Amino acid sequence: MTDRSTLVIGTRGSPLALAQAHETQRRLMQALGVEADALPIRIIKVMGDAIQDRPLSEAGGKGLFTKEIDVAQLEGAVDIAVHSAKDLPNDLPDGLCIAGYLPREDVRDAFISPLCGRIQDLPHGARVGSASLRRQAMIRRLRPDLDVALMRGNVNTRLAKIERGEYGATLLALAGLKRLGFEHHVTAILDTEEFLPAVGQGAIAVTARTGDERARAAVARIADEATGVALAAERAFLRVLDGSCRTPIAGHARLSGSEVAFRGMVLRPDGSQSVETTATGGAAEAGRLGTEAGHEVRGRIPPGFFLA
Numbered sequence: 633m634t635d636r637s638t639l640v641i642g643t644r645g646s647p648l649a650l651a652q653a654h655e656t657q658r659r660l661m662q663a664l665g666v667e668a669d670a671l672p673i674r675i676i677k678v679m680g681d682a683i684q685d686r687p688l689s690e691a692g693g694k695g696l697f698t699k700e701i702d703v704a705q706l707e708g709a710v711d712i713a714v715h716s717a718k719d720l721p722n723d724l725p726d727g728l729c730i731a732g733y734l735p736r737e738d739v740r741d742a743f744i745s746p747l748c749g750r751i752q753d754l755p756h757g758a759r760v761g762s763a764s765l766r767r768q769a770m771i772r773r774l775r776p777d778l779d780v781a782l783m784r785g786n787v788n789t790r791l792a793k794i795e796r797g798e799y800g801a802t803l804l805a806l807a808g809l810k811r812l813g814f815e816h817h818v819t820a821i822l823d824t825e826e827f828l829p830a831v832g833q834g835a836i837a838v839t840a841r842t843g844d845e846r847a848r849a850a851v852a853r854i855a856d857e858a859t860g861v862a863l864a865a866e867r868a869f870l871r872v873l874d875g876s877c878r879t880p881i882a883g884h885a886r887l888s889g890s891e892v893a894f895r896g897m898v899l900r901p902d903g904s905q906s907v908e909t910t911a912t913g914g915a916a917e918a919g920r921l922g923t924e925a926g927h928e929v930r931g932r933i934p935p936g937f938f939l940a
């Protein structure tokens with residue numbers, strides 16, 4: 633266990649992860665009325681940042697962005713950890729829990745290209761880079777003629793690849809671009825109607841040891857209820873459908889008043905087919921809503937759907 637007077641924040645070392653850790657630190661300083669030195673940030677190296685030459689879906693295993701942080705947290709080297717909700721596996725290891733989510737950033741994807749203003753206007757066969765199976769399938773659905781290629785690396789690296797002309801366009805989460813101050817790189821923001829975001833996109837999850845009441849109470853002070861409700865629905869949907877990390881899945885829940893509206897989708901990797909559902913229900917039932925939506929979609933997936 634670390635010093636009682638401090639709460640050590642664990643994070644990956646990518647620029648976006650650090651921005652998210654600093655946002656968490658800032659919010660905790662304000663909520664708890666303490667200085668930054670009471671909330672030290674400790675960077676932990678993770679496998680997902682080391683592998684840059686292949687899709688992470690081929691690198692094997694879940695939690696490539698979280699495992700080493702989980703270990704540090706369970707050993708007591710860090711007390712809370714800051715994760716992009718999107719990169720958090722369905723099941724946390726025993727002994728860790730999501731203590732809260734920060735208020736969600738914009739959930740939408742951004743289109744970035746020096747060539748044109750919209751995916752629809754890209755030249756025939758243009759090379760579009762993305763590492764996300766969901767984005768690859770969605771792009772192919774809109775434009776089967778494009779050359780959709782793997783693009784790895786953190787947000788900064790990907791923007792550099794566009795600037796060097798290695799790719800004609802890419803898609804990135806608007807949330808990450810905003811947090812890095814890179815909004816000016818955005819060519820167009822994609823409506824959730826035509827381009828459904830990933831489960832958890834734009835949300836930051838803060839984890840703690842299940843038995844660490846002090847850390848959990850601190851995070852509860854900065855936790856956003858509406859984001860928690862939306863994420864309960866989205867993560868429940870993912871849990872039902874994600875047999876593997878090779879499945880293009882999208883899902884987005886929104887809370888208005890006490891009602892949750894959810895939309896979820898699975899796509900064939902080549903974008904030729906998709907199965908989609910919408911559901912609404914009470915906020916208290918968000919998890920069940922997502923689970924039922926998942927079962928409903930799963931029941932309509934044709935045989936061989938994912939084997940494109």
Ligand SMILES: NCc1[nH]cc(CCC(=O)O)c1CC(=O)O
Pocket residue numbers: 716717718719787803804805806807808832833834835836
């Ligand atoms: N998988 C990488 C990742 N994890 C979270 C974000 C962006 C921030 C977010 O969605 O909260 C990104 C980059 C991207 O998809 O553009």
